[in-house]
Amino acid sequence: MDGYTSNTYIVVPMTDALSEPAYLVLTALAGPPQHGYAILADVRDLSRNDVTLHTGTLYAILDRLHRGGLVEIEREEVQQSRLRRYYRLTGAGVERLAAETERRQTQAKAAASRLRNLRTAGGTA
Amino acid sequence: MTDPQDVQAEGTSQTAEDVLAARYRKLLRWYPADHRDHYEEEMIGVLLDDAAPGRRRPTPAEAAVLVVTGLRTRITGTGTALGHPRWREGAAVAGVLLVLGLAVKAVHPVAVMAGFALHLPRAWGAVTPEVSLLAAVWAVAAVLVLTPLRRTAAVAAWVAAAAQAAVLGVSYLEDPVAVLDGTWVIVASFIAALGLTVAGGAPRLIPKTFAIGAVLAVIGTFCTYALTRAVPGESLEPLVRAPFHVYLIYNWRLDNLPADVFLAAAAIAVLLGLRRLAPAVRLRLAAFVAPPVALIVVVHRVYAGFAASSPRFDPPVLLTAGEWAGLVLVPLVTFLLAAAFVHRVERLAELVELGRAARRR
Numbered sequence: 001m002d003g004y005t006s007n008t009y010i011v012v013p014m015t016d017a018l019s020e021p022a023y024l025v026l027t028a029l030a031g032p033p034q035h036g037y038a039i040l041a042d043v044r045d046l047s048r049n050d051v052t053l054h055t056g057t058l059y060a061i062l063d064r065l066h067r068g069g070l071v072e073i074e075r076e077e078v079q080q081s082r083l084r085r086y087y088r089l090t091g092a093g094v095e096r097l098a099a100e101t102e103r104r105q106t107q108a109k110a111a112a113s114r115l116r117n118l119r120t121a122g123g124t125a
Numbered sequence: 126m127t128d129p130q131d132v133q134a135e136g137t138s139q140t141a142e143d144v145l146a147a148r149y150r151k152l153l154r155w156y157p158a159d160h161r162d163h164y165e166e167e168m169i170g171v172l173l174d175d176a177a178p179g180r181r182r183p184t185p186a187e188a189a190v191l192v193v194t195g196l197r198t199r200i201t202g203t204g205t206a207l208g209h210p211r212w213r214e215g216a217a218v219a220g221v222l223l224v225l226g227l228a229v230k231a232v233h234p235v236a237v238m239a240g241f242a243l244h245l246p247r248a249w250g251a252v253t254p255e256v257s258l259l260a261a262v263w264a265v266a267a268v269l270v271l272t273p274l275r276r277t278a279a280v281a282a283w284v285a286a287a288a289q290a291a292v293l294g295v296s297y298l299e300d301p302v303a304v305l306d307g308t309w310v311i312v313a314s315f316i317a318a319l320g321l322t323v324a325g326g327a328p329r330l331i332p333k334t335f336a337i338g339a340v341l342a343v344i345g346t347f348c349t350y351a352l353t354r355a356v357p358g359e360s361l362e363p364l365v366r367a368p369f370h371v372y373l374i375y376n377w378r379l380d381n382l383p384a385d386v387f388l389a390a391a392a393i394a395v396l397l398g399l400r401r402l403a404p405a406v407r408l409r410l411a412a413f414v415a416p417p418v419a420l421i422v423v424v425h426r427v428y429a430g431f432a433a434s435s436p437r438f439d440p441p442v443l444l445t446a447g448e449w450a451g452l453v454l455v456p457l458v459t460f461l462l463a464a465a466f467v468h469r470v471e472r473l474a475e476l477v478e479l480g481r482a483a484r485r486r
Contacts, residue, residue, distance in 0.1 A: 055168055
């Protein structure tokens, strides 16, 4: 169906589903601004050590999110002669994270419902 | 085997961290220069934070990830830039503007004939069925691009582009020069259809004045011929090349000021619309319009010899594979160069802005 009601027509024009690492990076930034190393650690915690990002992967994701207007640099600092950039979500990033979270919740609910039915059917069979 | 960097480190005051940083820096050379300009220092900081104290070498996993992501960034760098939402916005605007422009062009011969028909007792020319078909399909696409029916509009644009290519293509063996002259129209048609398709749900701030301009242009064309006080003469000359069977009568008087007013108003409406676009979208619109413009220039400059000589033979000489390759490559290369130019202009603006921000701090 055409029109603006479809999920395709959200304000942020990124129609592809977020990858799990990108989703976790956005989640990590849904709080105070964080620098790269802190994001790596946060992603590990958020995923309960299921996802460990390498620096190269993190910056590929950050670059994509930055270019997509979902994250922005809050400030830059030099600590112990190392450049640290603090990233935060943009308004579009918040909306994207909310939309993705809702999408995942809907899918999880559907999966849970099917599993319940399957178990019920298995129990009665 | 001892690494020269270790030997050098022993002879100097370099710490293990310096050696490790130098090795990371070497690995980051796999990334493109603009990525390094932006992220290198920051990535080295994070890599060093993540490394155990005293370590002098990147782990094999780190090295592999940096090489792979670096190469991937090199290969898909342009793709990533082209995937930027601003490109989708640009594609959306370019799609709409090109469809409207092509619709005006397709309806032009019909408007000409309708204007003539008002004051000529009998038809001095006729619009061929294929011209009517093109006018109809482009008009439908033009109406649809102004509605929220985006996918339908994109499909209509593809149908119109295919019809355009087919109508032009069938006359290739008899009139290859007409096809050559029309290649820019085909390229513009496919860019329009592709633009509407890749734009997807991108925000579209299409100025209403574009649509007003298109309508005024069609009315202006109609008025040009309807208001012309034609004085029938004996000679006829083709007004438009085949397959448009429209003829211009000698001795006509060009005293059609109202028509000029309409056309001038159409041009102003489009210019006002362009002014309302964000600079980033305007830049991208120019990149999308550049390929057909480049093709017009190249066809007139480089293919002029072919256009002059081909019709002198019977059957006419056809384009060679190399000449076809040129016609395909010119729009592609033009777009890539235009995209690279847009990228560079915006990167420069970003750097200037960063410099200003640093000075303010």
